[in-house]
Amino acid sequence: MAKIDTIIEILQSARALTNFYITKLKDVDHDKVFICEGKKLNSVNWIIAHLCWTDEFLLVQSTKNDLQLKKDWFEEFGFGSNPDAVKTKLSYDAYIELLNSNREQIITYLKTLSDDQLEEDNALKMSMGGSKALKNILYHAIRHEGTHAGHLGWLCKLHGLETV
Numbered sequence: 334m335a336k337i338d339t340i341i342e343i344l345q346s347a348r349a350l351t352n353f354y355i356t357k358l359k360d361v362d363h364d365k366v367f368i369c370e371g372k373k374l375n376s377v378n379w380i381i382a383h384l385c386w387t388d389e390f391l392l393v394q395s396t397k398n399d400l401q402l403k404k405d406w407f408e409e410f411g412f413g414s415n416p417d418a419v420k421t422k423l424s425y426d427a428y429i430e431l432l433n434s435n436r437e438q439i440i441t442y443l444k445t446l447s448d449d450q451l452e453e454d455n456a457l458k459m460s461m462g463g464s465k466a467l468k469n470i471l472y473h474a475i476r477h478e479g480t481h482a483g484h485l486g487w488l489c490k491l492h493g494l495e496t497v
Contacts, residue, residue: 357496
């Protein structure tokens with residue numbers, strides 16, 4: 334099995350957990366912001382939009398490909414963005430459609446990468462885990478997805494939804 338096949342399998346597994354929680358959250362107020370210990374938590378819609386931004390940033394921009402998935406509003410959900418300043422508000426269903434359609438296109442592209450290409454520097458020249466190798470960016474994308482799946486899991490609990 335090529336390295337990219339294993340990476341894709343794990344990316345898809347992480348997304349399956351995200352989608353599990355997203356499905357649980359379908360009937361809640363997707364823009365509700367909970368406050369815990371005086372800190373605002375991100376809403377369901379913000380997290381889904383952030384994952385759309387992340388897929389485009391980490392999986393498209395880093396891989397030297399021709400996919401055109403970026404939306405003008407993505408930066409509202411990127412590094413250091415302020416959830417209170419978001420101007421672009423799509424529906425829950427629109428965010429989910431974008432999340433899944435973008436990921437499908439990205440996976441199709443990632444399948445074309447060789448083991449040698451995974452060892453090359455990523456197009457963003459970002460260092461993850463002490464390396465600029467593309468594979469390290471993909472590993473980070475997996476970790477990042479898992480982190481936000483956990484956030485969605487907490488939002489399920491805060492909305493009173495069973496997850497187990």
